[in-house]
Amino acid sequence: MAPKIVDREMRRMEIAGAAGVLFGKYGFDKVTIDDVAEAAGIGKGTVYEYFKNKEELIHGAFEIMLSHMGTEIEKSVDLTLTPLEALKSSTYAMVDVLEHVGEQYGFFLEYMLLLNRGKGNLALLQNMFQEYRSMIAGLLEAGIDAHQVRSDIDTASVAAAFAAWLDGAIFHWMILPTPGMKTMATAFWDAFVQGVALKREE
Amino acid sequence: MAPKIVDREMRRMEIAGAAGVLFGKYGFDKVTIDDVAEAAGIGKGTVYEYFKNKEELIHGAFEIMLSHMGTEIEKSVDLTLTPLEALKSSTYAMVDVLEHVGEQYGFFLEYMLLLNRGKGNLALLQNMFQEYRSMIAGLLEAGIDAHQVRSDIDTASVAAAFAAWLDGAIFHWMILPTPGMKTMATAFWDAFVQGVALKREE
Amino acid sequence: MAPKIVDREMRRMEIAGAAGVLFGKYGFDKVTIDDVAEAAGIGKGTVYEYFKNKEELIHGAFEIMLSHMGTEIEKSVDLTLTPLEALKSSTYAMVDVLEHVGEQYGFFLEYMLLLNRGKGNLALLQNMFQEYRSMIAGLLEAGIDAHQVRSDIDTASVAAAFAAWLDGAIFHWMILPTPGMKTMATAFWDAFVQGVALKREE
């Protein structure tokens, strides 16, 4: 019945993907709809067939980015290890991932700005944060059960603090690449897990 | 030396300050030179007497912001305390400061984008990071000397990781205000100082 | 002859009719081909199967409008009355009609503009004017024969002036609804007819 068979959802993703790459490289404001159309290999008007306006485009691109990251997070956990080991290896895996998406980082910041201005789909990012925190909290609880982790900690808060560190680290690393992420991760892991105090307060 | 020069520098600061507030509230691209001029109580053309173009304006505004933060950092350290106590109180003080500059956060992100695109005065921010790290590293070393802190840590790397955490925390808190900064800071500090492991690895 | 042709013509009218309503309500430029297609319950491309372009569409819509008006004009004349009574009742009938097509008035103006720019089917409208004038002139001549109307008038010119009044009245009424069409028509009729009548009505 339809005269032209086009997988609209697929096409939408393609366009948003092309846009995301450009946004990451040059920034939202510097990228014109013409640029996006050219990168996607379509006409300018066609972009508007799939996205009402430029803002919808950045939302679409962001969704794609988040879903990629969600996949990476899931892949990072190795369930064959002990809880603490799993947390450690997951953290290193995430550091690895983030180190390689530097190009996307600009786009990520860009979207944070949108959120900061009250536009943007905040819930989407909150969900990702929540999920990451839950995963960490889960490992910490498993660690308590396995007598690897102190039982007097508030796992939710500790997980939140832990997750925050990861984003802070990538941020600092973007600004100041020394010491490397690996070094920082090791130092953090050591201090966080072992504590820096000479003695435990009893 | 001549009073004119001082006046000129003062006026420059005023303009950049007004610009900074606007940039923080509405974003660099949304703020027009007209807006800045009006906020500074001068004519549009006059802005160009003090700043070559709009980009110089954002650099000026960022410098002011950083110098404010530098002042806050310095004020946050209480030298009458023991090293670890000083680090703790400084951290809480910084959390306090950051919690109250949320409005500026958009502008901060904005400038990060500039840096990410290769524009912007990267060194300025790097210096601030370095100074903050040095301060922390100094406290850690004093802590070692005072037998409060394990002597086997790499103070520079740990300081870097510590500083990163602070920025990650404010970032996460902007996105997901639960649990509050205070709770996260407490959880982090506890883990950092005490470690989360049930036992120290020997 | 072939039923297909009839169907085609019917469909053409449907589309033009739908377009006319929209043009009247929102104006030619504000109405998109998509709007017309939707209103006609067909696909956008199908409109082009029946009309070469958007301009043809407005011509088609105008033709329909004119043919409606032509019908109304014909219906307005009651041949059982004396010539002057027929002219009077016809005028009141037309006033009635026009008062109720206010919605179409915008479209009418729109088409006048097309004509003014040298586009548009001028002859069509001229014919309608001519026919209306002829009808009035005919009644005036019958009036002369019936000794109801002064024989020294130029019936053609008087008919033209009379017809013009009707359009002027509706126009003024659109802009300034006071006094109502009825009041104006009565005043006009009184002034106009008392002048052309052979004898004053006492």
Next chain:
Amino acid sequence: MAPKIVDREMRRMEIAGAAGVLFGKYGFDKVTIDDVAEAAGIGKGTVYEYFKNKEELIHGAFEIMLSHMGTEIEKSVDLTLTPLEALKSSTYAMVDVLEHVGEQYGFFLEYMLLLNRGKGNLALLQNMFQEYRSMIAGLLEAGIDAHQVRSDIDTASVAAAFAAWLDGAIFHWMILPTPGMKTMATAFWDAFVQGVALKREE
């Protein structure tokens, strides 16, 4: 104090005037802001210094047109004549004026459309209509006092009908130039005056 002395009101009029001419010739939608700027001998952006958007421009142009017409109306009345003679000469003068502003007629229609769509400054045009009606009503009343005009007419309604006629005539003349305005005016005047005059002219 102001660095550049420009009579803003004067400039505004110039621009609106240039725009009005173009609107009349080619129609509102066909005229681009670039066209207006070029015709006014200024840059595109400058138009926006004086008019918020294209719509404001048409309002400005219309105001100028109306004020021109108002002037013409005032000039058309010769107070040295008897009331009826004054009305007659004024009517012929208006016919003369209108015959020569045919070029503006398209623009006039255009604005009528704006009014029809609920935009546009309706009151402006209503005032002009009112004033014209008042002038005519005044002459009619003077005519009654001078025993030139029947005292049993409703001067306000007759004046409204009279004014409407003028606009209808110009409209019909635009569409169908035969018979000429003069001929139609004569026919109308003859019918009108013979009807309202206290006595028939012999």
Next chain:
DNA sequence: AATGAATGAGAATTCATTCAT
């Protein structure tokens, strides 16, 4: 020095029209 009028490059968006299916 200070100003704000003038400018035009540049960008988002719309929509009539085409054409492959």
Next chain:
DNA sequence: CATGAATGAATTCTCATTCAT
């Protein structure tokens, strides 16, 4: 015949920057 996806020409409007006063 019918369709609607694709297109790009065209248009409005913004705003950083210049410069005469």
